[in-house]
Amino acid sequence: MAATELRVLWQRIAGLFGSLLAMGGAKAIELPENRAEGLYHLYKGGGVTADGPALLVRKSIADKVSLSGSYYVDAVSNASIDVVTTASPFKETRKAYDFGVAYAHRDALMSLGVYRSKEPDYQADSVSIDVAQEVYGNMTTIALGFTRGVDKVLKHNEPTFNDNAKHWQYRLGVTQVLTPRLLGSVNLEVVSDDGYLGSPYRVARVFGAAVPERNPRTRTSRALKFRMIGDLGERNAARAEYRYFWDTWNIKAHTLEAGYSRYVGNDWLADGFARFYKQGKALFYSDNATSETLYLSRNRQLSAFRSFGIGGKLSYVYKRVPGEYELKINGSLERIRFDYSDFTDIRSGEAYTFNANLLQLYVTATF
Secondary structure: OOOHHHHHHHHHHHHHOOOOOOOOOOOOOOOOOOEEEEEEEEEEEOOEEEEEEEEEEEEEEOOOEEEEEEEEEEEEEEOOHHHHHHOOOEEEEEEEEEEEEEEEEOOEEEEEEEEEEEEOOEEEEEEEEEEEEEEOOOOEEEEEEEEEEEEEEEOOOOOOOEEEEEEEEEEEEEEEEEEOOEEEEEEEEEEEEEEOOOOOOOEEEEOOEEEEOEOOOEEEEEEEEEEEEEEEEOOEEEEEEEEEEEEOOOOEEEEEEEEEEEEEOOOEEEEEEEEEEEEOOOOOEOOOEOOOOOOEEOOHHHOOEEEEEEEEEEEEEEEEEOOOEEEEEEEEEEEEEEEEEEEEEOOOOEEEEEEEEEEEEEEEEEO
């Protein structure tokens, strides 16, 4: 699990892999449009470089069924603070596959997806089921979802180490047309984890001495997210969202994000956004513990820290044939600052901070 801490980044990139913010009114549930995308992404920050391609293809059949498949690659070069202070820098490749099928019936859309991610020392498999139903004259959309995941955890150069983690994720969301120009949504997510939830490579510190990390084998987390999107007229839109996270490890986190989108002419769409994140530390986290406890971790992702990101996206319609196809060229860039309040860089003795950049370039074809 040498690239464990990049997993959150990979999820963010996957979530961004798609079209830019769409602006428009509500309409009956439809199958996702036929689409093909090719993406290149690059993340660099904190001693970590991750880059690679991603491909997505989605095709509908008989206006009732949509099939999709994606392929994602990360080539990771890791010399992060955790690695350089406890081990040697390394390089490895992560590959992910995703296959899905969606079925539309009247005002309901049902989706089934399977996912696999594989690294030399970590494998994650999951199955997802989602249902979205429009009610009240298509003014309200209710969405339900469930994901079951199983991870296999290994360790380099230790063939006897073999553990696993199981995950259950439940989703509930409501999207409401509030006015002809205002859309609001509320989403709740509950995740239950069981099994090996740490890293076999990471160590903690007790009076300055390195000891193996020890995390609880169970964790339940919840996240509640509110979002508003407003049409400002003249092909402009703004959005604002707030997310609150809390779990049984006593971590509490807040995320604020705001964005603005604007069409420039008929072929350009620009989007700017800013994001602020703040979290408290886990019960058993310690930068340098003064006593041995049952659970102990120096994972900086479980410490108290904050981050601020600012970025922009730009989309250009390269060619359009109405009713047949459209080809877009897209790009996005985000700059992120991380500040840790109780995680020390043991090389300098100061609180750890770093900057990161996330670049994405992709081509989208709808047909």
